[in-house]
Amino acid sequence: MRILHTSDWHLGQHFMGKTRQAEHQQLIDWLLIQVEAHAVDAVLIAGDVFDTGAPPSYARELYSQLVVRLHGAGVALLLLGGNHDSVATLGESRAMLACLSTTVVAAVDDAAGQVVLLPLRGGKSEAGCIVCAVPFIRPRDVLQSQAGQSAEEKQQSMQAAIHDYYHAVYEAGRARQVALTQELGRVVPLIATGHLTTVGASGNESVREIYVGSLDAYPTAAFPPVDYIALGHIHKPQKVGGLAHIRYCGSPIPLGFDEARQQKEMLLVDLGADGLTAITPLPVPRFQSLVSASGNLFELATAIREAAEEGSPDKPVWMEVTVAEDDYLADLPARVEAMTQGLPVEVLRVRRQRGTAAASLAGELSETLDELSPDDVFAHRLAQEELTPDLQLALSQRYRAVVAGLSEDRADYSDITRASMHCRTVVTSLSEDAA
Structure with a gap:
C-alpha cells in the first residue's frame, strides 16, 4: 500500500492582495503526474484543505477538480478537516464525494465512525490500510468546560481528553484490523492522522495557533502505537521527536515569506504486512518565487x-x-x-x-497588568537584561523565593497600595542583584 501524505493546501488563500489560484492549479497538475509515476494507491490530506470557512468559488472548483481527477485515476482520497476548515463546508458534499472514491472526515464523531478503510489502487474493494482518521479536535468536541479551572488544569484536561479520544479510535481501528486479518488471512496496516501541534514540532509565522494559550502542545508519547501517524497543521516538513513514523509533511506551497526558503514536499508512505516499510520525501516544485x-x-x-x-x-x-x-x-x-x-x-x-x-514593543506595552501574571511580568523584565545564564538562573531562584514569601505573608497586605509598595522593594532588590 502506497499513500501520498500531504496537508495544509489552504485553497483560496488571499496573499497580500495576490491569489494563489494559478499555483494550486499547477500543484494539482503536478500531483496527478506523481500519482501515476509512483503508483500511489491513496492520497491523504491531513487538514486545512481550505484557507477559510467560506472559500471563494474558484477554490471550491479546484477542490472538485482534485476529487474528480483522482477518482478518474483510480486513486482513493481521504480528506481531514483542519482548524481553517468549516465543518459545514467540508461536510455538505460528503455523501456525493463518497461516490467518487473520496472520504471526508470533517469533524470529531463517535470512535467507530472515525475508522476508514483505504482500498488499493483501481477502485477495488481490496483493503490497503486502516486509518484512525482523526481531524482537528476542538475543545468543545471532547471536553466540557468547568468553572474555576486554572490554565494548567485546562491544559491537562484537554490533553487527557485528546488522549482518550485517540485511544478510543485506536481501539476501534484495532478491532477492525483483527477482523480483517481473520477474513483476509493477512495483516492490514493501521495508521492514524491528526491536525494539531505536538511537543517538539518547529512552526513558523504563518501557522495559526489552534488552541488557546498552551493547549496546543500534545505529547508525542501520547499517540497510539500505530504503524504511521500522518500529521497536518505545521507547514514545515519534519519528523516529530526524532521518530520516523510520526511526520508532518508540511504545506505544498509556501504560505508566508517566512517559508520562502523551505523546500516543500509530500511524503510517499509505503506500508505492508510488517507495518511501515519506507518513507520517501517527494520535493514539490516552486510554482511562484x-x-x-x-x-x-x-x-x-x-x-x-x-x-x-x-x-x-x-x-x-x-x-x-x-x-x-x-x-x-x-x-x-x-x-x-x-x-x-x-x-x-x-x-x-x-x-x-x-x-x-x-510595533513589537508597542504590542508588549499594550498589555495591562490585568492580563499578565507575576511570572509574566518577571519574564518580560528579565528578557530586557543581557545577563549570563548563571545570573539569570540565580535571579529566577531569588524571584521564586520572594514570591513564595509573599504568598505566606499575603494576609498582611489588605490593600493594593501596600502590596504595590512591597513589590517595588522586591524590584529594587532584584535590580541591585543584577548589577
Whole structure:
C-alpha cells in the first residue's frame, strides 16, 4: 500500500492582495503526474484543505477538480478537516464525494465512525490500510468546560481528553484490523492522522495557533502505537521527536515569506504486512518565487536584482523587503519601487526594521497588568537584561523565593497600595542583584 501524505493546501488563500489560484492549479497538475509515476494507491490530506470557512468559488472548483481527477485515476482520497476548515463546508458534499472514491472526515464523531478503510489502487474493494482518521479536535468536541479551572488544569484536561479520544479510535481501528486479518488471512496496516501541534514540532509565522494559550502542545508519547501517524497543521516538513513514523509533511506551497526558503514536499508512505516499510520525501516544485530580503537601500538594490533572475515578465518574483539603517526615510516605498522598475519583481511588503521592533514593543506595552501574571511580568523584565545564564538562573531562584514569601505573608497586605509598595522593594532588590 502506497499513500501520498500531504496537508495544509489552504485553497483560496488571499496573499497580500495576490491569489494563489494559478499555483494550486499547477500543484494539482503536478500531483496527478506523481500519482501515476509512483503508483500511489491513496492520497491523504491531513487538514486545512481550505484557507477559510467560506472559500471563494474558484477554490471550491479546484477542490472538485482534485476529487474528480483522482477518482478518474483510480486513486482513493481521504480528506481531514483542519482548524481553517468549516465543518459545514467540508461536510455538505460528503455523501456525493463518497461516490467518487473520496472520504471526508470533517469533524470529531463517535470512535467507530472515525475508522476508514483505504482500498488499493483501481477502485477495488481490496483493503490497503486502516486509518484512525482523526481531524482537528476542538475543545468543545471532547471536553466540557468547568468553572474555576486554572490554565494548567485546562491544559491537562484537554490533553487527557485528546488522549482518550485517540485511544478510543485506536481501539476501534484495532478491532477492525483483527477482523480483517481473520477474513483476509493477512495483516492490514493501521495508521492514524491528526491536525494539531505536538511537543517538539518547529512552526513558523504563518501557522495559526489552534488552541488557546498552551493547549496546543500534545505529547508525542501520547499517540497510539500505530504503524504511521500522518500529521497536518505545521507547514514545515519534519519528523516529530526524532521518530520516523510520526511526520508532518508540511504545506505544498509556501504560505508566508517566512517559508520562502523551505523546500516543500509530500511524503510517499509505503506500508505492508510488517507495518511501515519506507518513507520517501517527494520535493514539490516552486510554482511562484517568493523572496525575503533585508538590509540598507544599497544592499536591497543588489538583492532585488538577484531576485529578478528568478522571475519573468509573465511571472514576476514576489518580494518582502525589510529596510535597515535607512528606515528613517519617509519615502521608502517610493525608493524601493524605483529599484524594481523594468525588473520582473513585485514588492508586496516594505518593512522598516526599527518600525517592526517598535510595533513589537508597542504590542508588549499594550498589555495591562490585568492580563499578565507575576511570572509574566518577571519574564518580560528579565528578557530586557543581557545577563549570563548563571545570573539569570540565580535571579529566577531569588524571584521564586520572594514570591513564595509573599504568598505566606499575603494576609498582611489588605490593600493594593501596600502590596504595590512591597513589590517595588522586591524590584529594587532584584535590580541591585543584577548589577
